[in-house]
Amino acid sequence: MGLTVKDVIQLPIMETSKVKCGKKLVNDKKVDWISVIEVPVENFVRKNELVLSTGIGCEDDPILLEQFVKDVIDSGASVLAFATGRYIYDIPERVVQLAEHYEFIIIEIPWEVRFGDILHTVFQEINKDKRWERQQAEGVRQELINCVLQEKGLQDISNILYKHINIPIVITDLLGEPRANCHFNKKMLNILNEEEDGQLQQIPPSGLLPEHPLSHYLDEYMIDHEMCFRLTISSNHRKQGYLIFQPNDRQDLTWFVMNVLEHALTACALYFVKENAIEMTEVRLKDNFILNLTKSSTEVTTQLISKGQLLGYDLTRPYICIVGEFQEQDLFEKKIKGSKDSPASSSLQSMNYYLQKEITSAGKLLHRRTMATFEEGEVIVFLEADHKPYMETANQFLDVIERRLKDLLTNVNLSWGIATHKDGHYAFYDSYHEAKTALDIGIQENGVGSRTFFSDTRINRLLMTLSQKKEIEEIVTDTIQPLIDYDKKRKTDLIYTFMIYNKYKGNVSQTARALNLHRQSLLHRLRNIESLTQLSLVDSDDLFLLELSVRLWMLKKNME
Template identity: 60%
Template sequence: MSVHVREVLQLPILNRAKLHTKLVPNQVEWISVIESPVENFVRNNEFVLSTGVGCTGGVEDLEGYVKDVIRSHASVLAIATGRHIYNIPDRVVKLAEEHNLILMEIPWEVRFGDILHEVFQLINLNKEEEKKRAESIRQELTNCVLNGKGLQEITEIVYQSTQIPIAISDHNKQVRANQDFDRYLIDALNGVEEITCTLESLVLQGDHPLAHYMEKYKIGEEVCYQLTILSNYKKQGYLLVQPHTESELDWMALTILDHALTACALYFVKENAIEMTEIRLKDNFLLELAKTEREIAPSLLSKAQLLGYDLDRDYICLMGQIHQKPNSNDSTPAETSTYQSTSIQSRNYYIQKEVTFAGGLLQRETMTTFDEGEVIIYLEVDQKTYSETARQFLDLIERRLDELLPGIIVLWGISSFKEGQYHFHSTYQEAKTALTMGGEKHEGRNRTFFNDTRMNRLLMVLSHEEEVASIVDQTLEKLIEYDAKRQTDLIHTFIVYNKYNSNVSQTARALNLHRQSLLHRLRNIEQLTGLSLLDADDLFLLELSVRLWMLKRIEK
């Protein structure tokens, strides 16, 4: 904290002081009595009192002493004349003027103790006034946030108090508020403008704690300063200031900026809390809508509208099961590491973002929630084109997710279109069934429509019949035991063999087996089941038993 030198010179104790240099707008932060040698005993903006006792050797000694005071960045040098020094030489006055050091002469009879007392009193009084003003601004900034106002109001208060251009951006460096700050500099900092942006070391004058946390950027010929907004050690955003000169960042300005940082952190915490509450409300609403069979009453429609949902549109349900990709050619170790380091919250954020983007691109309403590793989406569609819309929608999402989250894959189940409104629970059940029954029929694909599961649904009904279950067990019992005991995969061998319509050559190539090895496996299947793979009825019985057995496994 400091006072203007003009205020100091107006003190009654200095009425008889004689000013030898021009009055420049220096600030006074402290006052002390320092004789030669000066060394490092004088600090910035100090009012120095001297009797000249160490300068009795001539003009050169006095000139050397004044040079030391200048190097210390003092504001004022007052020399008591009449005992050791009787007059101040012109060359010394010229030296002081050249370096903006205010040089004055004090009569010998004026006591230094009285000067120290008066100046300290003035500095302390000014400190108290600045503290009161800073506290008033702090309270105003805090109330601004607590009363529901935003970042723009914060910048207005800071600008009115300091006259320093200011801007506030979030952690993504998106500008949220701006008060006279050069937009060109913001774009340069964010890499939008192709211009060199250099981070320079910064040593501000004064001892304000905030000075150690400021970053100074030189952009072309312009300079600006950046402070990071933190809350619980988490980066929330940035506060940017653009003073005309570095001297504008005095104690008062830095204190106001410090209070602004606190207000911004409070605002972002409040904003995050509101956002998280809104997300939880939306999640709970959609999960209840999907999992509960309920009447869509007017009150529910009103609640949906408050959350930004329009339930009167036609929707299908898409249910995605999120998996981490195995180590494959599709993902490099670096990509897998990137995924593993990504939190579930971040992953869901990106998926939600891409769902919203794809819906906007197709001009379709979407409603999204997450439930234990699964994403549930309601997508607005038309009856005739719903399957094509769903494919386009998922194409957009997956194309962008492959770039953002290369370590994951999403398996999708897609409901049918139902005429009429409010089929949220039934379409959810269909999407869940489609996802569960995707199975072997859609091997290599990650999407299953409910309408493509008719055969599996029919077989699922049969699998619950006791007599049918007994036949399946008898048919496959020895085959299952053999696979478990020998660590073989005869059931999979049969599935591939049946897929290629009993063609041995194609099956061997698909399984990467020698023809004789495949024939050996097929003979084992016949011996263990007692069925002939050349008999149509036996082949049908084995295929049906395998499919029913696999569906039972999926159901479990």
């Protein structure tokens, strides 16, 4: 494949020509272009070019002729052909030795052979060869597209590539995980992904096949002294993965190979688009199913169980319900997308999709089924339960997820509410609302980043119920309003002082140390509390009334 110097010298127009040096190279040297060049060469000669020259201007200057030949060699040309008999009668021995030193081909052409005839004939052969390459590349393109249309995978695409270009190749996702591999060195991929130690160096653009549009998108690397190239697979201006290949030599990257690689990028992009569309559709179906279970008071019937099985869910199993709330979502999404050109609407690059993957991975690690969905900053997870205490199981699961999230982004805080499995026809609906209640109470009591179990919220739930009664609200107001007014007027904090005092069960010394107060100052505050509320801090009934009033007031304040 490709026109060689041997093909050129076997043309009828070249039958009277003579190879002066480099006969052993004629089979390997390619001819992609042909031109007529005289002194000076400058930048008019391209790589793999057949250069025709009369040597005009050098006929009386062997040094200038030698420099002219050296310039042609340095340009990357394949062969230099001199027309002898007018300006140059014999090619000097020094020039021949120079060409042999650089393993370069020089041809001698009789003056009678017209350059125009040579140009016409060689151009026809080059065009014929290019046309054949284009036909071959078009056949490969059709084969690759059919591969995608026939529901075949990335491994099939890589197999077709390797069959036609015979270069080791690997296709990875955006994170560098291999999705298909044909004889590509796994260690090199690990070094490229910085998962294994080794020498990794990115090479500046070399101008390889500059006329081919794909050459501008090639990333070149040296990995443990071996050459490697990478192309980015993109669709809709969003990165999908990488196509990485390892030729033995840069000369292997011919126009045909580059065209095939360009078609392969298109096929891979189509595959990823199709895969993403299928996955997004599946995610939406699962999201809607779980949201319907939790938010719509849906009865778990035989029909619903069958529908769940179609989505891969077993509703006959017991599940712990975990409800999470996350903050700083915009920062998280920016980190996961990794680039400004990723559309914000992309579910595959959103925080929800990413967290879904982490939940699935954690479930697999612990050998437990999971069901999860997201809605407006809230994540709902159903984790398979067993005979073990539900608190132990949930903590183990959340530890795995949070450890991974903290490695990725420290600016995201998640708060969790957890409820055990509920029996009955509305098990999922009931357990969700219990977990949601635990989440709300946990945030009110402990702020963001808390982990609260529904079974630990009995006092809080009792207080919430009491706070809704009008008579109780009036008693609370009458009891602590004097303290509120006093704190506001005097810029003090008697309510907080009482909370700490009550926490240490009336121990004055411990309370003073916790508040960083002198003992007499604390006693003065406590006397103020008794005077303002008309309650005694040594009377158990008065103490209970004051504690209950403060807790109900704090609960109402946090809910506002």
